[in-house]
Amino acid sequence: MFDRDLWREIFQSINMNRTRSVLSGFTVAFAILLFTILFGIANGLNNTFAEAFADDANNSIFIQSGTTTKANKGYQAGRQIQFKNKDLNYIKEEYNEKVQYITSRIYLNVNASFRNEKDSYSVRAVNPDHQYLENTKIKEGRFINQLDIDNKSKVIVIGRLVEDDLFLKTTALGKYLSLNGLQYKIVGTFEDDGGDNEERLIYMPVSTAQRVYGNNDYIDQINLTYNPEMDYDKAISFSNALTKDLKDRFDVASSDQRAIRVRNLAIESKTVNQMTFGLGVIIIVIGFGTLIAGIVGVSNIMIFIVKERTKEIGIRKALGAQPKSIITIILTESVLITAIAGYVGLLVGMGVLELIGPSLETYFIKDPSVSTSLVVGATITLIAAGAIAGYLPAKKASQIKPIVALRDD
Amino acid sequence: MLNIKKLHKSYPIGDSSLHVLKGIDLSVDNGEMVAIMGSSGSGKSTLLNIIGMLDEADDGEYILDGVPIKNLTEKKAAIYRNKFLGFIFQSFNLINYKNALDNVALPLYYQGIKRQERQEKALFHLEKVGLKPWAEHLPNELSGGQKQRVAIARALAANPKLLLADEPTGALDTKTSYEIMDFIQSLNDEGKTILIVTHEEDIAHMCKRIVRLTDGVILEDEKVEQVRASQYV
Numbered sequence: 001m002f003d004r005d006l007w008r009e010i011f012q013s014i015n016m017n018r019t020r021s022v023l024s025g026f027t028v029a030f031a032i033l034l035f036t037i038l039f040g041i042a043n044g045l046n047n048t049f050a051e052a053f054a055d056d057a058n059n060s061i062f063i064q065s066g067t068t069t070k071a072n073k074g075y076q077a078g079r080q081i082q083f084k085n086k087d088l089n090y091i092k093e094e095y096n097e098k099v100q101y102i103t104s105r106i107y108l109n110v111n112a113s114f115r116n117e118k119d120s121y122s123v124r125a126v127n128p129d130h131q132y133l134e135n136t137k138i139k140e141g142r143f144i145n146q147l148d149i150d151n152k153s154k155v156i157v158i159g160r161l162v163e164d165d166l167f168l169k170t171t172a173l174g175k176y177l178s179l180n181g182l183q184y185k186i187v188g189t190f191e192d193d194g195g196d197n198e199e200r201l202i203y204m205p206v207s208t209a210q211r212v213y214g215n216n217d218y219i220d221q222i223n224l225t226y227n228p229e230m231d232y233d234k235a236i237s238f239s240n241a242l243t244k245d246l247k248d249r250f251d252v253a254s255s256d257q258r259a260i261r262v263r264n265l266a267i268e269s270k271t272v273n274q275m276t277f278g279l280g281v282i283i284i285v286i287g288f289g290t291l292i293a294g295i296v297g298v299s300n301i302m303i304f305i306v307k308e309r310t311k312e313i314g315i316r317k318a319l320g321a322q323p324k325s326i327i328t329i330i331l332t333e334s335v336l337i338t339a340i341a342g343y344v345g346l347l348v349g350m351g352v353l354e355l356i357g358p359s360l361e362t363y364f365i366k367d368p369s370v371s372t373s374l375v376v377g378a379t380i381t382l383i384a385a386g387a388i389a390g391y392l393p394a395k396k397a398s399q400i401k402p403i404v405a406l407r408d409d
Numbered sequence: 410m411l412n413i414k415k416l417h418k419s420y421p422i423g424d425s426s427l428h429v430l431k432g433i434d435l436s437v438d439n440g441e442m443v444a445i446m447g448s449s450g451s452g453k454s455t456l457l458n459i460i461g462m463l464d465e466a467d468d469g470e471y472i473l474d475g476v477p478i479k480n481l482t483e484k485k486a487a488i489y490r491n492k493f494l495g496f497i498f499q500s501f502n503l504i505n506y507k508n509a510l511d512n513v514a515l516p517l518y519y520q521g522i523k524r525q526e527r528q529e530k531a532l533f534h535l536e537k538v539g540l541k542p543w544a545e546h547l548p549n550e551l552s553g554g555q556k557q558r559v560a561i562a563r564a565l566a567a568n569p570k571l572l573l574a575d576e577p578t579g580a581l582d583t584k585t586s587y588e589i590m591d592f593i594q595s596l597n598d599e600g601k602t603i604l605i606v607t608h609e610e611d612i613a614h615m616c617k618r619i620v621r622l623t624d625g626v627i628l629e630d631e632k633v634e635q636v637r638a639s640q641y642v
Contacts, residue, residue: 005518016506315502318463320491320519320567323483398483403463406502 010333017305024301025341028294028385032342032378035287036349040370042279044360049272059100059230060133061239062263063222063246072253081250081259085210085217088127090249091224091242098238100227101129104219106209110179112202117166123156123179123202125209133223134192136203140173141188148187148205155208157188159199177202182212226266232273235266291381295338295389302334302393306400313397314405323398330397334390335383342382346375410571410602411437411460416469418455429455431625433469437604442597442635444613445606447622454575456622457606461494461573462486474570491519495564499576501556503548509535509559510544516567534562538592554585561592572596574605578612584641590615591638611636 014021065081088104106125111118130136131143139160148155156177163172176183184204192198210217226235243262244254252259306313313326350370418430429452437443447453458464459471462478471478473493481489495516496502503512514531522530535541538558540551548556557577564572574593578586590612597603597617605616613619614636621629 005524012506311502312504315504316515316519317487318461318490318496318502319516319563320487322487322519325519401463403458406463406498 027297029345031290031294032345103127298389330394335386338386444616495569497574
C-alpha cells in the first residue's frame with residue numbers, strides 16, 4: 001500500500017500548486033470547523049441539562065400541597081391541603097407496581113452548633129428511600145434506615161459542607177451535633193453532585209421530626225420515582241392518574257392547579273430529550289451541508305487541476321502510465337488535501353471551543369467539547385469525503401487521451 | 410520490426426468525416442531511419458500517432474515487433490508504449506516541475522523499477538546526451554536544445570525498440586537542429602530503429618529513407634543517401 005514514489009509524486013504536485021491546494025482545502029477546513037464548534041456547543045447544552053438533572057433521579061415525581069383556589073364539594077376556596085403519613089402509605093399501596101422509591105419530606109430550619117462553631121442549616125426529614133431519589137452519595141457511615149424511622153431515633157446524616165463548616169477538618173461521624181439545643185448523633189456524612197446547596201443539608205428520620213417538631217404526622221412533600229421500566233408516555237399517564245386520585249382524595253376540584261401539584265420529571269426529560277434530538281439533527285444537517293459544500297469545492301478544484309494538468313497526464317500516458325496510476329495519484333491527492341484540511345478545521349474548532357468554552361457558561365453551555373469517537377468518525381468521514389471529491393476528477397483524468405492532451409500546444 | 414497494411418483512419422467533423430489515412434502500406438526493418446514527409450494535413454502526424462499507439466486505426470493491420478496492435482485496452486496500450494516505444498516531441502513535453510533526472514526516470518517508474526536503479530539508469534542516459542551536470546536542473550533552466558536532449562534521454566531510458574520523433578527539430582534553430590540530428594544519427598548508428606516526422610527537406614535527407622505522404626496516401630518511398638549532420642556542427 002505504502003508507495004514512497006507515489007507520495008513523492010503527490011507532495012511534489014501539492015507543493016507545486018500550494019495556493020490552490022490550500023484554497024481547495026479551505027472549504028473543507030471551514031466545514032469541519034463549523035461542525036466541530038456546533039457539535040461542541042450542542043454537547044455543552046447537553047452537559048448543562050445533564051447537570052441540571054444530576055441532582056435527582058430523572059424518573060422522579062414530586063408531589064406538593066398548597067391551598068385550594070376553587071370551591072369544591074361544599075368546601076370554600078383557600079383551604080390548606082396537608083399531606084400526612086397515611087397519604088404516603090396510600091400511594092405506596094395503591095401504586096405498588098408503579099412506584100420504585102418513595103419518601104416523604106419535611107422541611108425545617110435549624111441552628112446547629114458543635115463546640116464553638118455554629119451556623120443555620122436546612123433540614124430535610126425523610127424516609128430511607130430518599131437516598132436513591134436524590135442520588136445522595138454516602139461518604140462515611142450510613143444513611144437514615146428503617147430502624148431510625150421505627151425508633152424515631154435522634155440521628156442525622158450531614159452534608160460534606162456542614163462537616164467542613166462545623167467540624168473544621170475533623171471527622172464528624174459518631175459525634176453529637178446540637179440542633180436548636182437538642183443533641184443528634186451523626187451516623188453518616190454525604191456528598192451530592194447537585195451543587196453546594198445540596199451538600200449544606202442535614203437529613204433526619206421523618207418520624208423523629210414529626211415527634212420533636214409538632215408531634216403530628218404531617219408531611220410537606222412526597223417524592224417518588226416511578227418504575228424505570230415505564231417509558232415517558234406511561235410515566236406521564238401514571239402521574240396524571242395519581243394527580244386525579246389525590247385530588248379526589250382531598251376533595252379538590254380537578255381544575256385546581258395550586259392545591260395539589262405534581263411535577264413529573266418525565267415530562268421535562270421528554271422535552272429535553274426531544275430538544276436535544278432536534279438540536280442534534282439540525283447540527284448534523286448543517287454540518288453535512290457544509291461538508292458537502294466542501295466536497296464539491298475540492299472536487300471542483302481537482303477537476304480544474306486535472307484540466308490544467310491534462311498535458312502532463314498525456315505525457316505520462318505516452319510514457320506508459322496506466323489509468324490506475326493516474327487515478328491513484330488524483331484520488332490520493334484529493335484524500336490528502338481533504339483529510340489535512342479537515343484536521344486543521346477540527347483542531348482549530350477544538351481550540352476555539354477550548355478558548356471560548358469558559359465564557360459560554362453564562363449561556364447555559366457547559367464544558368463544550370468533542371469526543372474521541374467524533375474525531376475517529378471525522379477521520380473516516382474525511383477520507384470518504386476526499387474519495388468522493390476525487391472520484392469524478394480522477395475518472396476524468398484517466399479518460400484523457402494522450403493524443404488529445406499532447407495536441408494541446 | 411514494423412508492418413502496416415491498408416491502414417485507414419478518418420476523423421468525424423460535424424456530420425461528415427475527414428478521411429485522413431487512405432490505405433497506408435509501410436514496413437520498416439530493424440535499424441532503419443525513416444523520415445515521414447508531407448505538408449500539413451497530409452496525415453503524417455496521424456500515422457505517427459497510430460504507430461505510437463496514441464491513436465487507433467479504423468481499419469487495416471499493424472504489427473509491431475511481431476505483436477498485432479488491435480483493440481488494445483488502455484492498460485495494454487500503456488504497457489506496450491512503455492515497452493516498445495520512445496517518443497520525442499516537437500515541444501519536448503517535459504514535466505516542468507520535475508528536474509531533468511526525474512523526467513528521464515519517469516518511463517522507468519512506470520516500468521516498476523526501484524528508485525535507486527531508476528536514478529542510475531536515468532543518469533547514464535543523461536550522460537549519454539551530455540547533460541549529466543544538468544541533472545538537477547528544471548526544464549525551464551535549460552535551453553531548447555538541452556530540453557530536446559533531455560527528452561531524447563527520456564525516450565531512450567526505457568530502452569525501446571522504436572524511437573518515434575514528431576518534428577524533433579521544429580522548435581529549434583538550425584544549428585541546434587543539426588546537433589540534435591547528429592545525436593539521433595549516432596543512435597541509429599548504434600542500431601536503433603527511428604521514425605521521424607518532418608516537413609523540412611534537409612532534416613529528411615539526414616535519414617536513410619524518405620516516405621512522402623500526400624492526402625493520406627504514400628506517394629513516394631525511396632532510400633536516400635544519408636547526409637551526416639556532423640559536417641554542419
